[in-house]
Amino acid sequence: MSRPDVIVVGAGVLGAWTAFHLQQQGARTLLLDAWEPGHPRATSGDESRVTRCGYGPRRLYTRWAWEALALWKHWQQQWNVQLFHRLGVLWMHAEENEYTTASVAALREEKIPVEQISMDELVRRFPQISPQGISVAYYEPEAGALSARLAVQTIVNQFVQAGGRFQLARVEPPSGKGEGLQQIRLADGTPLAAASYVFACGPWLPQLFPQAVGDLIRVTRQEVFYFGAPAGERRFNAGEFPVWLSGSFYGIPALAGRGVKICEDEVGPPFDPTSGDRVASADGLRRVRDYLALRFPALKDAPVVESRVCQYESTPDANLLIDRHPEFRNLWLVGGGSGHSFKLGPKVGSVVAAAVWEESTAVPPELGLRPRTLTVAKPTMAG
Numbered sequence: 001m002s003r004p005d006v007i008v009v010g011a012g013v014l015g016a017w018t019a020f021h022l023q024q025q026g027a028r029t030l031l032l033d034a035w036e037p038g039h040p041r042a043t044s045g046d047e048s049r050v051t052r053c054g055y056g057p058r059r060l061y062t063r064w065a066w067e068a069l070a071l072w073k074h075w076q077q078q079w080n081v082q083l084f085h086r087l088g089v090l091w092m093h094a095e096e097n098e099y100t101t102a103s104v105a106a107l108r109e110e111k112i113p114v115e116q117i118s119m120d121e122l123v124r125r126f127p128q129i130s131p132q133g134i135s136v137a138y139y140e141p142e143a144g145a146l147s148a149r150l151a152v153q154t155i156v157n158q159f160v161q162a163g164g165r166f167q168l169a170r171v172e173p174p175s176g177k178g179e180g181l182q183q184i185r186l187a188d189g190t191p192l193a194a195a196s197y198v199f200a201c202g203p204w205l206p207q208l209f210p211q212a213v214g215d216l217i218r219v220t221r222q223e224v225f226y227f228g229a230p231a232g233e234r235r236f237n238a239g240e241f242p243v244w245l246s247g248s249f250y251g252i253p254a255l256a257g258r259g260v261k262i263c264e265d266e267v268g269p270p271f272d273p274t275s276g277d278r279v280a281s282a283d284g285l286r287r288v289r290d291y292l293a294l295r296f297p298a299l300k301d302a303p304v305v306e307s308r309v310c311q312y313e314s315t316p317d318a319n320l321l322i323d324r325h326p327e328f329r330n331l332w333l334v335g336g337g338s339g340h341s342f343k344l345g346p347k348v349g350s351v352v353a354a355a356v357w358e359e360s361t362a363v364p365p366e367l368g369l370r371p372r373t374l375t376v377a378k379p380t381m382a383g
Helices: 013-024 059-079 098-109 119-125 148-161 202-208 282-295 342-358
Strands: 006-009 029-033 048-051 084-086 089-093 115-117 136-140 144-147 165-168 196-199 218-227 243-246 249-252 260-264 304-314 321-324 331-335
Touching: 006 013, 013 029, 013 148, 013 331, 013 342, 029 148, 048 059, 048 249, 048 342, 059 084, 059 098, 059 148, 059 342, 089 098, 098 136, 115 119, 144 148, 148 165, 196 342, 202 304, 202 331, 218 282, 249 282, 260 282, 321 342, 331 342
Parallel strands: 006 029, 006 196, 029 165, 089 243, 196 331
Antiparallel strands: 048 144, 084 144, 089 136, 115 136, 218 260, 218 304, 243 249, 249 260, 321 331
């Protein structure tokens, strides 16, 4: 490849989709990452992610999630690989609340299928679930789960097969003066130049851009557990059981022969994504087990067959970050997933690609660097 038109730094879900969409628009694109796509330090790693469209009053994300789902379906058909699993998503709540009401209203207004389920119906359809403490349930039948690591690897492979270039390299923090960034430099001193740059580096954005990003993105430790169902038990397998969200927990049924995934959706302690210890804690396991015994009695004694430590990179208002660097007009910053960006990947990638290459797409102002709400907002059900 001759000098690229665009260099994208970060081959997670947002960077990979951005590079792919730039290539689709005719841009010569170089994609860089310090590790291989889907690596265990990446926020886009692990096996699976939730995809659903209920986002409370945040209509932008409801629309984007629905549009992104159409793109996931389109490209998996083009590539002949299953990335999306239509399992349905079940929302369970102790009582009706503003978030639930707003989510359902937005789904119905956007004509996205959603149904309310009575407690009798919940028990009949999903006898694996104990309804104790639940009085409200909604079901998104078109939603489900995405194969995370496989998806990122597939997108990058397709990008490369179509003539794009992927390179393993660590990038130094950009520096320089003037409205345009002239070049970036790799850790070994190699300079690379392009007309435009996109940094979609997930939890490394604050380290690379301490002045521009700084504390706008908080990186925290999050634990994931996989439990093995009893021998011969099929009721918790994909196709027999939905993705579910309830209070501060969410989970995904056993997908592709792996265990039943359960996570606590609470912001954890600060975390270094490069050198942080990725061994799950006994306290995290205890909290998940307590919930497991309450909601899914058949799994109360199930063994842990896998555990992971990943991270959120959360903004104060849980909005994504998509904006130009304040000093370099040709450098875009993309991230701040707040635990919910994976499902949005193909839509975000198309928006960023159009903004960078065509300069014709207006990015919603609430996704900019400043101003931001000062109150830390809880991520909206990771996945």
